[in-house]
Amino acid sequence: MMQPLKLVLKQPLSPRVTRFRLEHPEGAPLPVFSGGAHVMVQMQDGPVLRRNAYSLISDPQDRSGYEIAVQREDAGRGGSLWMHRQAQPGMILDVGAPVNLFALDRTARKHLMIAGGIGITPFLAHLHELVRGDAAWDLHLAWRSRADLPDMALPARAHLHLGDEGTRMDVPKVLSGQPLGTHLYVCGSARMIAAVLDTAQGLGWPPETLHAEEFLAPAPGAPFQVHCATSDRHVHVGAQESLLEALEREGIDAPWLCRGGACGQCETRVLACDGTVDHRDHFLAPDERADRIMPCVSRFRGTLLTLDR
């Protein structure tokens, strides 16, 4: 599933955002992807093996390389810090095949894209395709300040909303003026996505026209123990690793795709639970949470958690 790619470029786009370009070590063409796709980048961060998801920002038609933009999260678990500090051109990184959970709906007459901060990344790939095609589109990007704004060569007609210049995005106004047949795509923080989607629903946008992507980086939390019934092993999950990462470290078979609580691939049955599962995914329905867990993001507090792994 992972392929070794060579890091050929590391270019700061802003004080906190850096662009990386990855190519095949022998220059072979890479598998195609479509706008909105992400890849998993694997990093050996000391004893911890991390896999972080990054949206591809390069032109989907360009098979000579994949590009990502990584924002440094000083309070994060370390993946973005590793990319900013340790990753250097010439290095070989293991990178997963592109997976797309945020494609444009081709039946839409217009694509309205709303990005908060680094949530712009999937739209950068979409834009390569949109500027070539004839579908109508609009892009609104909210960023804290102009000084922080990465140099991303956005099309001139993109709408910029900069916090320090007082040009904040008026979401109800943006959503109220859209022609029939528009689909809405939102990418950003969980709070921003919830606010935009709530507004859209309140204005009568039907559910099939609403699309969102949040990359939940698995948040750290208190360490805990799990019992894996199938492999008959007890696994310790450290504060800075996810349950999925801990299972992988122990060589316990666990599927995954998005590693962000969105795709459902890692769904695992809970066989016994004495305590509270801290569900942090966007996938399980409330009634499914009784006996299932998404190990890529969710954690546990209590004395015993037995999984079907």
Next chain:
Amino acid sequence: MTPAPANRIPSHPTYAPLQPRPGHAALMIADAGGAVALAQLLAQAPDLRATARILLVAADVPPDLPAVTPVPGTEALEAAIAGALQGARMGLQAYLAGSQGLIGQAQALLLAQGMAPGAIQMQQCGGPARRMQCVHCKTIAPDVVIDPYRCPGCGRWLYVRDHFSRRLGAFQGVCIDAETPGLVPEPTEIAP
């Protein structure tokens, strides 16, 4: 309004009573049988009156409905819908009430104008008449109440399939005596 029997094939549309939904504007389309459903909806959600626009097809205008544009017949519906949707924006809700033929045709026209299926609600009122399309000559028969029926276009005897095309807003009629020409069963009334 009758619940769809469980043995119907999946493309058979199911219709629930109209429910008010949030939206900055409402387009309502009904025939004589459906006008009651719109009146009920407006009684349940009086706020809708302020922004509702009603296309009333081939019916006398009842005094209690606001902003009614009379439409002489279904053949004038396409132009009436296109006019009503001039400059329409996302958030517009469509409420359709009437015979299957009317609401099926109105839905197909709204979808062709770019409306999302989730913004269109339908309530079937009146009899079991169906809007049918002959799969052979493509002629639409607006109010078919018997099965098999004779295609007004090509004269074939067609049986009434349960397959519904959302794009056309019509059920399919298929030649019933293709293999045994002339052997046409006695037509019976379509069950609702």
